[in-house]
Amino acid sequence: MAKTMAVPPTYAPIPSAIHPHHAAVNAGTAVWAEKFGIGSTELRSRLVRQDIGTFAARILPEGQDEVVSLLADFVLWLFGVDDGYCEESELGHRPGELAGVLQRLVRVAQNPEVTFLLDDPLANGLRDLRLRVSRYGTVGQTARWVDALREYYLSVAWEAEFRRTKTVPDLNDYTLMRLYDGATTVVFPLLEMGHEYELQSHERDQEAVRAAGEMASLIITWDNDIFSHHKESRGSGYYLNVIRVLTHEYGLSQRQALTRAIAQRDRVMVLFLRLREALLEQASPQLRQYLHSLGTFVRGSQDWGISSLRYTTPEDPASLPSTFRETPTDASDEPLDIPAISWWWNLLPPGTAPQGHQAPRQAEPVPA
Template identity: 40%
Template sequence: MTTVPALQLAPFYCPIAPARHPLADLFDQTTNEWLRRFGLYEDESQRERLEHVGAGRLAALTSPFGTREATQISSDIGMWLFAFDDAHCDEGRLGHDPGELSRVLIRLLRILEAPEPPLSPDSPYHSFEAAFLDLRLRLGRVATPVQLGRWTDAMRMYFFSQVWEAANRVERVTPDLDTYALLRIHNGAMKVSVMMLDIAEGYELPPAELERPDVRALTEATCLLAGWDNDILSYRKEHVRDGDNQNLLDVLAHAAGKPVQGMVSEGMFLRDQIMVLFTALSAQVRRNASPELQRYVTSLGHWVRANLEWGTTCERYLNPEDPAYLPTTWAPAPMSGSDAPVGLPAISWWWEQLES
């Protein structure tokens, strides 16, 4: 049995104030009922683990001012992603079989594109397909066609990145940091979640504003920041259950030829660099933003804070079976020098969006 190192994590820097939807407990309860209705688990142990993940609480922190129906859908989408990830990606057989995984994912994508045809009852993944169809139909009732298309595109990139990650596992590839930054923008389904933000609050961010280079940079920075924060917080959970070296700390350790314990500070410095950029770019975008874009930037901040609030307290990362010890306080300032750009080709253009 592989020994997983106990990591000493310093408090995270996050200058964004927390907020929470008053229906958080209801979202959790309803999502757990939805999980049981579709049977998105293999045994009772997995069901109990998923029911303690707090998908409803995460949705409540992410969209504190969302409508009840759309925020509930966000919560259920989160649960589907957690369940699918555990059953078939990170810890499941498909996560080590990119060919079969791609065949499963194309069927799921077809549900998004055309939810009208009936599902095959003989599919071994019928429960996940049926739950996915339910999400797609409900989303179609609250989202505009533009929003639904953006969400589908984000899901397509998430699925594509899962095949990429599965190929890395099979070939025992630990990517370099630049490659991993590109992968991590998509493989945590963060963009899938971000594309729910205006849907949850009942408005549509105009495409011309979402596609501005500075707004695209801010959106991607949100995704990578949350992904790297999750990498650090979930390290013990991932490696106790199925370590695959697709993690920021593993990537840094592999490149440096050092133990993971010695790379935590570097990982925290990298995430602080993204956090500092996020803060500066958010303020800049707000100076020339429509009311809808103002709300979107605020929601991105909610996601960053929500991810940390949830991640430092959820059983998924605390991993009660073999506990991780996560920080319970917040750093008052970023690490010294973290106002410098991250020198990676995949993301260096983000800093170029900052005005002099």
Template identity: 40%
Template structure:
């Protein structure tokens, strides 16, 4: 069930011209996440000390550099919790037992949906998700809490998909994997926090605008692809079946260098289109309303990216994901080429899950 043999891959250089920033209270947020984990009992879980090395509070501070301190703290705590869930589902025994994993996730989801219930009373992971739900609603209101729950359901569904694929007789196709990767990075749980932390109030017509839907999809795609590329060196040494874009392209017959090049091309193609559509959307809203508070970068979480459709500016991102890689980089040149090492895993890790 193992994938192609591991080799040292070329270090990918990803096109990301969006400027970086960090919240001024990032050190306090980082320490706050560590205190929250101890109070919740997460510090007794396997791998906790290693997860602290990923600096989840700092990650949250980079995702929301201009938000209020309480919102950034909530995101940092959420990211640490997501890492624990992700690692347990991927590396623990439930990672190859879809039925057992479904039971576990259904109980965690119930705890999130009904934080006052006594189901799983001595489970620190369940207790932590109750706290996250309560704080989300206390800080941003019931609509944000409902949207956050929807994101959590999508994320749990992707974990089940992955568990099923680890025991399936064949590897999934790249298109099936790309669709799942929209949710396995847990981006759907970040977006409600980003939206409300920046006081973005979307009317229904805006919320369901195909342009915004495309930007959000492409943000998730970029985060997933970047995580796969930047963590491949580390993840390729682990035993068992690997599910990442490089492994799947290699199983299709590509050599390691060609697989990495193809995946980087797909990432660059989407990033270029994201920048294009984001700029057109901002111009459109400025013309209609004078000013437009929402920034497309707010939807980019970890890698600060999403992606646009050059032609009509509408429709789903999936129409452009997996087409031929461009022979040149997108027209907007990066201010610098970034080469970052990720810690790996399913949730956006560094970079920001």
């Protein structure tokens, strides 16, 4: 068996937090998964041991209880799709057929009253999720959730083509795909619902605000790739993550690729903090809360990633860190050489000072 590659502590400037009812959320998600029969018995048993409710409780540490539970159930459902359809079945090697299956699920999300897939556990779980999204969100938030789900589906069908051909995309294409196939954007509307506000379009659609969300997505998915590499590389099937892509792109060893991936996520983290600080200067209370929630999403993913059985894999232990570092390995203000995202570095106002490892500004309460 290949030697285990130790992952060093990663840069974590955002404070850790967790919802006080995290244990109840975690237990409730296990009940929900059994009620709808998400995935096979083996997959469902595995998912309910991965503390997915705790993950949701870290993403929304001060969120409305019902939305934290909704988020937890939704994340478990997403893993049911990702593991059950994409990673561990033949369907994940047939992009055209997979796209058709996922498009039918999009229709269920758009119109849960449709009279097909009535015996499909994932479709029925999605019907329940969609009705709850409508209950706690506005019409606009529900529409954006469905649109983000479609983006996620498109990207995983794209990924399936690489799985079919057993090829590795270049770094630019992988980065673009990863902004969506990690399903981070499908969580963004729930960040608003969890605090009972709706971010208005004149703020949400600003290029800099969209970029802040994309930066959070990259940090979260790079961290996921770093923490999951041990599990994925030990499996018998095809796997794709940033370490493999960097190894292929630059002819690096796995250790060198890990070091570069950490440097990339650190450089984006530094930029995220600087851009967020600049946006806060003239932000509404709603935008301040949204930017704060992007931060708790990033930190919650880090905390969960190094502690969940999904990645620690005790049957073949991964060498993951138990702590984080206070300074970045790369604090350069030069853009990464990735065309899909290099424009992010043009968004900082002139004279914006580097954040270093200062604690981020806290959000103000959102008016009821």
